[in-house]
Amino acid sequence: MNRKHVIEVAAILFLEKGFAYTSMDELVRVSKVSKSNVYYHFSNKEELLEAVVDYWIAKYHFAIEEVINQQQLSVEQRVTMFLMQLAQGVQVREFKGSCPFITLAIQSPAQATQLKERIGLFFAELQSKVSLLIAQGVERGEFRKAIQPEEIASLFITNLEGALFIAETQKDATIITKTAQQFMKLLH
Known part of the structure; x- marks a missing residue:
């Protein structure tokens, strides 16, 4: 329980203040977990950073799998659902660390x-899953047949990362979904 709580608190602090500017003492203070307990779970801040990255990977994997499994929805609806979750997360974090990775x-x-x-492996897996979704869209007739799912997935992720960055700098989470909706229109 304490380990998970420390990771969750660190995940937010690292995005809000930065990894280098977040001390273990501050983490102890904010998490309200004793210093000995924090160091029982993590021997140093770098080890905690690895756990934080794993935390974000697990969180994104869960959201992506949830979207992929919504077979009754169109691909565009599923992608929009995922991006709305991302946009909400960005807003909750007050536009800090729009892309945690x-x-x-x-x-x-x-x-x-x-x-x-x-x-890097996370992004490769993400591209594979987006490629799968795009291929489903082509098979269902939602997108043009000439589309190459792998290439489109790569462009989509690049587009998404740019949208996340711009949303953070402009403090406007709607950029994330609007950009993706425009991208999807190009596939019809």
């Missing part, structure tokens, strides 16, 4: 190569 990758220590590889 990019934010944490940029803030992580230079020697955190395994962490960056894990984030």
Whole structure:
């Protein structure tokens, strides 16, 4: 219970203040978990950062799987549902760390190569799942037949990451869904 709570608090603090600017003492204060208990679970801040990245990966995987399994909805409806969840998360975080993975990758220590590889693997898996959704849209006749799902998935993720960044800088979460809706129109 304490481990999970510490990770959740760190996940927010790292996005709000930055990994380098969040001390373990501040984490203890905000989480209200004793310092000895925090260090029982995490020997250092870098180990905690890895747990935070795993936390975000699990959170996104759950949301993506939930969307993929909504077979009764169109692909566009499922993608919009996922993006609305992302937009809500961005708003709840008050537009800090709109894409937790990019934010944490940029803030992580230079020697955190395994962490960056894990984030890269997450994006590869995300692209694979988006490609699957796009292929379903083509099969169902929702999108043009000439579409190459893998290429479109890559463009979609790049588009999404740009939209997340712009939404953060302009403090407007609707940019996330509007941009994706415009992108989807190009596929019809």
